[in-house]
Amino acid sequence: MRLFVALELPGEVRAALADLITQLKPMCRAASWSRPEGMHVTLKFLGHAIADSDTEKLAAARAKLAEVQLEAPVEMGYRGVGFFPNARRPQVFWCGIQASANLAPLAADIERALEPLGIPRESRTFVPHLTLARFKASEGVNALAGEAEKLAGREFGFARETEFHLFESKLKPGGAQHQKIASFAFARSDA
Numbered sequence: 001m002r003l004f005v006a007l008e009l010p011g012e013v014r015a016a017l018a019d020l021i022t023q024l025k026p027m028c029r030a031a032s033w034s035r036p037e038g039m040h041v042t043l044k045f046l047g048h049a050i051a052d053s054d055t056e057k058l059a060a061a062r063a064k065l066a067e068v069q070l071e072a073p074v075e076m077g078y079r080g081v082g083f084f085p086n087a088r089r090p091q092v093f094w095c096g097i098q099a100s101a102n103l104a105p106l107a108a109d110i111e112r113a114l115e116p117l118g119i120p121r122e123s124r125t126f127v128p129h130l131t132l133a134r135f136k137a138s139e140g141v142n143a144l145a146g147e148a149e150k151l152a153g154r155e156f157g158f159a160r161e162t163e164f165h166l167f168e169s170k171l172k173p174g175g176a177q178h179q180k181i182a183s184f185a186f187a188r189s190d191a
Contacts, residue, residue: 001050001052001058002046002170003046003047003049003167003181004042004044004045004046004047004169005046005065006040006043006167007040007043007074008040009039009040009078009130013078013156013158013159014039015036017039017078017132017156020081021033021036021133024144027143028133028139028141030136031133032133032136033133034131034133038175038177038178040167041128043107044107044111044122045122046114049119061114061119061166062181064113064117065113065114065166066184068164068184070105070106070109070186071187072102073162074106074160074162076098076099076158077099077155078096078097078158079096079098079153079154079155081093081095081148081151081152082094082096082148090135090138091134091135092131093133093144093148094130094132096129160189162187162188162189164183164186165180165181165183167181168181
């Protein structure tokens with residue numbers, strides 16, 4: 001199983017990003033653009049840490065994830081765009097996320113919960129973002145970089161999240177397809 005833990009996007013954010021991709025795609029056809037219906041805020045990528053046949057480990061992971069709790073919901077504003085590592089040598093074009101201070105601790109709590117199951121912690125610092133495109137060639141990147149400067153302050157929507165989800169990702173010729181396996185409430189909605 002190829003698994004990850006993530007927050008879903010509100011419909012209005014997904015729609016705004018779909019419009020943005022439609023607008024930008026003609027500028028940079030060499031990019032591999034994300035499908036808006038597959039976008040999510042990844043909190044932990046498990047990869048193939050749990051084998052397809054290992055139902056006990058999957059059940060244990062679900063139990064551990066159910067224990068993760070925060071005092072308050074996570075609030076996120078989806079705003080601006082940019083490049084990893086930078087616009088001169090881009091690998092990823094992203095939408096930024098300005099989140100409440102408890103988003104990074106939520107990701108860290110998920111890491112800690114799964115570590116006893118032999119699922120290693122991420123070595124990179126948690127940087128919340130939405131991947132809009134990946135680059136295989138530089139064709140069109142300069143035009144996209146110029147447009148990105150104009151979009152630095154653009155707002156794409158807001159979310160107040162109280163649950164995260166465990167997804168299975170199946171790689172298909174047309175792109176990855178994600179299926180929700182379980183949902184976990186980590187904060188009360190009235191908090």
